[in-house]
Amino acid sequence: MSLTMYQASIPVFVRMLGNLSNILNKAIAHAEATQIDQAILINTRLAADMYPLSRQVQIATDMVKGCAARLAGIDVPSYEDNESTFTELQARIAKTVVFLQSISKEQINGSEKREITLKIRGNEMVFLGQSYLFNFVIPNFYFHITTTYAILRHNGVELGKMDYMGEPQTLDIKIL
Amino acid sequence: MSLTMYQASIPVFVRMLGNLSNILNKAIAHAEATQIDQAILINTRLAADMYPLSRQVQIATDMVKGCAARLAGIDVPSYEDNESTFTELQARIAKTVVFLQSISKEQINGSEKREITLKIRGNEMVFLGQSYLFNFVIPNFYFHITTTYAILRHNGVELGKMDYMGEPQTLDIKIL
Numbered sequence: 474m475s476l477t478m479y480q481a482s483i484p485v486f487v488r489m490l491g492n493l494s495n496i497l498n499k500a501i502a503h504a505e506a507t508q509i510d511q512a513i514l515i516n517t518r519l520a521a522d523m524y525p526l527s528r529q530v531q532i533a534t535d536m537v538k539g540c541a542a543r544l545a546g547i548d549v550p551s552y553e554d555n556e557s558t559f560t561e562l563q564a565r566i567a568k569t570v571v572f573l574q575s576i577s578k579e580q581i582n583g584s585e586k587r588e589i590t591l592k593i594r595g596n597e598m599v600f601l602g603q604s605y606l607f608n609f610v611i612p613n614f615y616f617h618i619t620t621t622y623a624i625l626r627h628n629g630v631e632l633g634k635m636d637y638m639g640e641p642q643t644l645d646i647k648i649l
Numbered sequence: 650m651s652l653t654m655y656q657a658s659i660p661v662f663v664r665m666l667g668n669l670s671n672i673l674n675k676a677i678a679h680a681e682a683t684q685i686d687q688a689i690l691i692n693t694r695l696a697a698d699m700y701p702l703s704r705q706v707q708i709a710t711d712m713v714k715g716c717a718a719r720l721a722g723i724d725v726p727s728y729e730d731n732e733s734t735f736t737e738l739q740a741r742i743a744k745t746v747v748f749l750q751s752i753s754k755e756q757i758n759g760s761e762k763r764e765i766t767l768k769i770r771g772n773e774m775v776f777l778g779q780s781y782l783f784n785f786v787i788p789n790f791y792f793h794i795t796t797t798y799a800i801l802r803h804n805g806v807e808l809g810k811m812d813y814m815g816e817p818q819t820l821d822i823k824i825l
Contacts, residue, residue, distance in 0.1 A: 475651070475652075475653070475759075475761060476651075476652050476653065476654055476657060476761055476779060477651070477652065478652055479697075480779065480783075481652060481657060481783065485783050485784070485787075488784065489788065517769070519695075519799050519802055519803045519823070520802045520803055520805075523802060561713060568806055577815060583651075585652055593817070598817055598823070599822055599823040600822045601822070602720065603652060603656065607657065607661050608654075608661070608664065608814075608815075609814070611661075611787065611791070612665065612791060612813070612814060613814070615787070615788060615791030615792065615795065616791065616795045616810075616813060618796075619792045619795035619796060619799070620795060620799060622792075623695050623795070623796060623799045626695060626696045626699060627695045627696055627803070629696075630727050634792075637788070638784075638785075638788060638789070638791060641769070641774055643777070644780055644784050646774050646775055646776045646780060647774070647775040649731050
């Protein structure tokens with residue numbers, strides 16, 4: 474079977490959100506072990522004019538809920554963007570996964586040329602579905618997950634690349 | 650036309666390598682303006698046990714030259730991994746773009762189920778082409794570009810998200 478818009482989006486997003494959730498679990502464990510207030514990690518930035526960890530997680534989830542809804546041609550779920558604890562960020566990730574899993578292959582497939590209108594920096598931009606997925610959503614999604622990881626690594630949380638990638642055992646591959 | 654393995658890989662990689670090259674150009678300009686030795690930026694890490702900037706650029710390019718070659722079923726070009734200046738890193742990016750552009754749609758398309766064997770942490774793993782692209786190459790590629798960006802942002806280089814994303818004017822979109 475040849476590649477589809479669904480395969481290029483929903484299962485990949487669900488897998489990476491699982492990895493992001495595991496990364497946050499390690500941050501929680503680190504905060505408990507080192508007696509650091511979780512709020513410090515949540516409000517940490519890599520530069521004064523970059524977003525803090527909480528906003529990185531919010532945008533990562535925004536990207537994929539927006540993508541799934543727009544490619545499917547349904548309303549984008551609205552979140553309040555008021556998460557201030559790891560528990561709340563985990564709940565946001567979990568509800569995003571539930572939303573992604575509610576979208577069927579039939580809703581997403583064939584959306585390569587669907588017109589997607591976004592307002593970015595004051596301009597309305599009309600993407601076609603495939604370019605929206607590959608040139609806007611995917612680079613943004615990985616940017617914000619990687620930046621979350623980078624904030625935590627820079628602050629001493631014991632994470633490795635496999636936490637970001639996910640265990641290969643969970644993929645459809647053979648390990649010899 | 651429906652999504653293809655070629656569209657999901659080569660043009661996306663070429664575009665992002667152009668953005669990475671622009672990011673390095675801003676790092677060079679920053680080093681010149683602030684009289685910082687370029688080697689300091691090139692050897693900077695976000696954590697003592699993370700790779701420095703030079704290695705981030707090396708791995709980002711490794712990911713996509715490996716991907717293009719393996720999906721096409723040809724030998725992976727071998728690089729010496731000896732870049733120690735921005736000029737050399739830019740040359741590595743440029744030769745990777747030339748290699749990517751030498752691969753035709755016909756070589757990549759239909760590789761969804763091609764078996765790709767990688768040696769990772771001592772284990773041989775056999776991916777199918779589509780899973781290799783979406784669950785291994787793409788997450789790694791964006792990880793190392795984002796980490797390059799993050800190292801530079803953390804060290805005061807004036808970069809914004811649009812440097813990472815690339816100008817929308819270069820995409821096939823309408824701006825209203």
